[in-house]
Amino acid sequence: CVVFQQIGASLMSSNVGSGLFIGLAGTGAAGGLAVGGFERNAAWVLIALGWIFVPVYISAGVVTMPEYLRKRSGGQRIRIYMSVLSLILYIFTKISVRLLTWVTALCLNVILDEMLKLVACFNAGGLTAVIYTDAFQTVIIIGAFVLMFIAFNKVGWCEGLLVQYERAVPAITVPNTTCHLPRSDAFHIFRDPVTGDVPWPGLIFGLTVLATWVWCTDQVIVQRSLSAKNLSHAKGVSVLGGYLKVFPLFFVVMPGMISRALYPNEVGCVDPGECMEICGASVGCSNIAYPKLVVEIMPGLMIAVMMAALMVFILLLVALSIVWIPVIQAANSGQLFNYIQSITSYLASPITTVFIMAILWGRVNEQGAFWGLMVGLVVGTVRMVMEFVYSPPSCREKDLRPALLKDVHYLYFALILLALTALIITAFSLCTAPIPEQHVTMDRDPNTYTFKEFFIHLYTKVQKGDKCYIPNYTGTFVLECGCVVSPMWLNEMSEEEQKALERKLTSIEEDHTWKTVCNVNALILLTVNVFLWGYFA
Template identity: 50%
Template sequence: CVSAPQMSNSTNNFYALSQSFSVSDIIVIATYFLLNLAVGIWSSCRVSRNTLSGYFLAGRDMAWWPIGASLFASSEGSGLFIGLAGTGAAGGIAVAGFEWNVIPGPSFWWREDQNLSGCPVTAVVRLHKDISTTHIILHLTDLYSGALFVQVCLGWNLYLSTVLMLVVTALYTIAGGLAAVIYTDTLQTFIMIVGAIILTITAFNKIGGYGNLEQVYSMAVPSKIIPNSTCHLPREDAMHLFRDAVTGDLPWPGMTLGLTILATWYWCTDQVIVQRSLSAKNMSHVKGASILAAYLKMLPFIFIILPGMISRALYPDSVGCVDPEECVRVCGAEVGCSNIAFPKLVIELMPSGLRGLMIAVIMAALMSSLTSIFNSSSTLFTMDIWKKHRPQASERELLLVGRIVTVILVVVSVVWIPILQSANSGQLYVYIQSVTSYLAPPVTAVFTLAVFWKRTNEQGAFWGLMVGLVVGVCRMVLEFGFAPPRCGVVDSAPAVLRGVHYLHFAILLCGLTAIVVTIVSLLTPPPSQEQVHNLTWWTITEEPQREIPLQKVSSVSHRSSQGENIHTTWNKTNVIM
């Protein structure tokens, strides 16, 4: 806990930073919000918000370019602006691997082809309700970062910043649905890229160009260090993408195989990604959106990670602090201040007007991620959980439930903030990826087996997910129970925690889940041919063997009746193994 005098000093520090803002900065921020609101209202009016198709799937009439921009904006969010820059400041360029591992593209396209043919509302077809709660939990990790940026830049209280942004975003999402989310994401993608380019050019000019980056980063040592320790020194392998398999902070086996497991979960099954693809006009637009998003994902290395390293080089006493008292004074956290790398760069380097633009950039990233979280999570709960217990629920009731769930998520998000404040040595991105490593691998294992092995059945999927979830939660509890030690403090955590990197744990957890699914599936009756028709790699081209074939809901005509069609088709296609 932070004592009252310490917190006062931290608040004063933030307040001093905020004094550099001018009228032009405020005008830019206000203009951004007005433009964002205008786009949200316009996009909300393009489709009916009072039908399931209009609210949850944007009328299924979206083109490839807004979907691709929305995929990028949703996958970035404020968590990546703050977290990627912070991890880059702390450890170098290796974290770029998280952005570049988008290799499950073909599987992702095929997955969407199946979803479009059956027209479900959520990502869960064969896996169904069992993984919905896992998705919702994993979508609550992007809030602290945006509030931190506002706290550093404007001097606002962390909770006040979070609550205000949550309320504004919740109202925005409740009113407009997925159409408003996608079109405002497109606007926010443009703003994020323009702002990041300006900041990156300014930062490189400050250090004399890219050629000097390695040298100035290697000398970024804070003046106040912990005696008899080396945690204040920049990593020697900071400019290496592949790190040592045992001693590396991001070991290469985990960054290849382990990260592929997490990427498969995100790009093939995550509701935020899949729901946007389900809103496309047809498969050509889905593929075009995927390609656009993949190219855009190449940019964060240059526009986020490298500026984070520059920030540490320019401000080692604040961004690179290791002494707990100094860190509390700088950013209010004892475990380190690398998370302030990006906002610190904005405050110190950007002139009036452009500083306001960069605040708009981070707010754009935050609002993009929050709208994605709220809309997708409410869809999951409404269609996969509520409708299961109330199969006769009317369309009006389902829409009301979806909006109420958004309000509940706002409350849960605020409660989650204290956990985020002390997580993973102050590196927010590490926290996000480690939690994903504990919860996502079972979903990847079940999804992959369900797609490529027809023998996978409901019992195998269920017990695989349950065993994987229990093991993953146990590891997560240990992680929170034994927080990473401060610099110079002996680590008291058990060897199983510190000796197995979270990315290596993801590999083991995925393998364990696959074994459980295989054994249980072989010991129980196989699924019928009707249950696996058009839902596995081997049955994708088979002709239907049933009297009433699966029907595709038109994305061009009969817009007014699509809500009813979704109910009908969902009941026909939502057959689990």
């Protein structure tokens, strides 16, 4: 049970970082509750992770997502591309964003040295240390809940928030404009499909494309589920993660709205000159909503949140990310969370398409997957570059951006990119020879079974806590669990023994009782999720 809770907490805190606290609260301050739908959407996809994706990954006997695509397609170039793109996405949407939140919180110079020391310690501990670290970081959420209750009490609870948010108008406004006024639909998650800042069809369908990449194909997230001892544990972890994702609407988004209600001159500023003085960004200061609330109400919490959430691990990536920070500040009207989601929609949608089609359609081959990724990358990159070239207009300016930017929401663009990538994959796969059957079924070819692959599987199994044997040979390896495994002993295993162990490592059998428990909880989670969607719609 302890391990189950740790992995579930790790799954949650891997996604809840400073970018979420700063970005989600900032977008909530600027536009209201609609951004909470991004967190609510995770429940559907987490169920898909436990019931669809993880069984496929376990059956394939893989430990990384690029490895799955290599085994499924039979080629190396997709694996290399995935690794490189993951690094690029990490720079654009993780490290840069987290460093920007440090700058926003005005604490970068104070704790940078300590953060780097902590990074060295945690990186040395492997996946086990990462899970324990993430589980510990979840404790920070308790502080966020304390802040939430204090903030609600300060604003007069829900009734007070309804009144004060609608009146949250800054003292300095831009003449002959309405950009200083809070949105009339601020307390509704579903917005107009054409004029809404978060159109409801995009929120339901387009966001699912992005969420599938995050929760079902991203190595950072999926490795937590793959570290579970069996499939029932992995399903339980997904359900627990889904339950936890119910709460950010209340302890992140609503506090952001409260911050605007309490401090409209700073958080809700619209005059470019005034905003530059307040936060250094002419397009708005909504990103300071959460730090402002913390500094005014619980100043000691901010450093704790930043220290727990910002684990940067490579100095070169940090340097590149620092260069990118000014671009983030000017993108998407200065709303950090929208920046993260838009970049994800431009670069990650093709990856989602490839994984879904590879799992659901056996005819997908390496050529189809590769060229689908390439075309999707080009189209997505063009849209991303346009996003940075054509900055969003400030309050008094006319929107002169191309129609592809101002009329096609990034969530709609994710759906377009999904369809385009699927079309390319289908066309190239049907026009080229199918891949060998062993790649479709993920069956092990005895002629390709290598000691390295076998040892990786055994090492992974040991990390999960399963029993391992201690042979009396030299040339041994010491694993994290304390067991000693000899490569000489492994090589002496017969082909039948190797296949038997491989079947055990890739088994997706479940105990009937725990399978039922997981299924019932999944239904409860989905029911609660549907109710919350309807209540706040």
